[in-house]
Amino acid sequence: MIVEDDKIISNELKKLLDNNGYETSTLKDYKNALEEIINEKPDLILLDINIPFINGEVLLQSLRKKSNIPVIMVTSINSEIDEALSISYGADDYITKPYNPNILLLRIGAVLKRTKTNYGSIQTELTYKDLKFDIQKGIIKKDNNEIELTKNEMIIFSYLLNHQNKIVTRDELMTALWDNSEYVNENALTVNISRLRNKLKEIGYPDVIDTRKGMGYILL
Amino acid sequence: MIVEDDKIISNELKKLLDNNGYETSTLKDYKNALEEIINEKPDLILLDINIPFINGEVLLQSLRKKSNIPVIMVTSINSEIDEALSISYGADDYITKPYNPNILLLRIGAVLKRTKTNYGSIQTELTYKDLKFDIQKGIIKKDNNEIELTKNEMIIFSYLLNHQNKIVTRDELMTALWDNSEYVNENALTVNISRLRNKLKEIGYPDVIDTRKGMGYILL
């Protein structure tokens, strides 16, 4: 979606993108821009900083409260402050007019690539050594093998994976697993670790969760 | 982590970052850079494009095969092609020397903010209207309320959310839920949808999964 008040530039951009395999739509002013955007859910927005009535940065700020749709700021003002501000407001990239069409296309490609796993969708696969961890289905795959993790095992494995090679205390894991409002046996964690270890062993990783007595666990 | 061969610039960068609350480490050349990076797991890398022996872009390319650690390219060559290339190789941002310290800090902040939920970690929260969906724990939160989803309900809700406002066929959902190797009753899906709907109703969203008879379902 192109948000740009200058019709000439807008058409130029549209033509460029249409010719390169993108579907485009255009908005000429800020009026209802937010609704239009939310409604249409474009994959990416090219946002002119100087669209009439409202500054593009204000629009970006409001948009960011509702959505993570990627935004590339387009501006004629080649000011470093604006560039930095765009980024801190949540723009995904920034380009100045006059723009080099090829650069613009590359940047669009890069932003889409960078954000496609995140925008609106859930990152489902995480890698640990040669294992693929599908958090959505709760399974770990290795070549042809595949083991299923239960919810608790998933939470523990995710947590360890997010802190790989760092020691994770038992308390941290307890908090990740259970609201500290509800009381559970201290040993419940130990049992769940044990179960996770067994499953990892099944798939050929017997000793990856190491005990650091008195400190916690570490995923190697 | 600063990867930069010019000691003066390297020290300057280090001082700037140290003074602004970051912990830094430095690498002076490409030798074993990849191992060092993988080993240390920095939160962000400032990568000089002209480090000795190997071009920074090559390093970046190899790194991207192993990790998504955010990288900001630093270069003295103010060439648009390099900038575009950096981005398409997977750099998260790009800055030219001489750099404005404040801009650099802002960009570092922006990149860290943008990537913190993704780097090495699992994106755990997704938003639907005013609900927060924690995929890792399988719970949906609304203000003080909170409902727990089972694995099947999570899979269905995730799938619908990833295709919000688009019609999703029953077959798609069946495939998302079960390997098509194992046979399950057609009705199993209906029952699971029903269960999910009840939970969504509990939390104040009674009619968000709409049936499109003969076609599938749609999340409004």
Add this chain to the structure above:
DNA sequence: TATCTTTATTACAAAAATGTAAGATTAGAG
């Protein structure tokens, strides 16, 4: 080494998740 504390393992029972079947509803074609 002896002792004490931390962590592991196992078996078991309670709770939760899930597929099935039977019957009820509903939407849309004719």
Add this chain to the structure above:
DNA sequence: CTCTAATCTTACATTTTTGTAATAAAGATA
């Protein structure tokens, strides 16, 4: 409007997940 196919609801039985307790093993400390 009527009929039929699609979808829904409910209840139930099986399977899975999970916490507990009792006992065992392993590390640390003296």
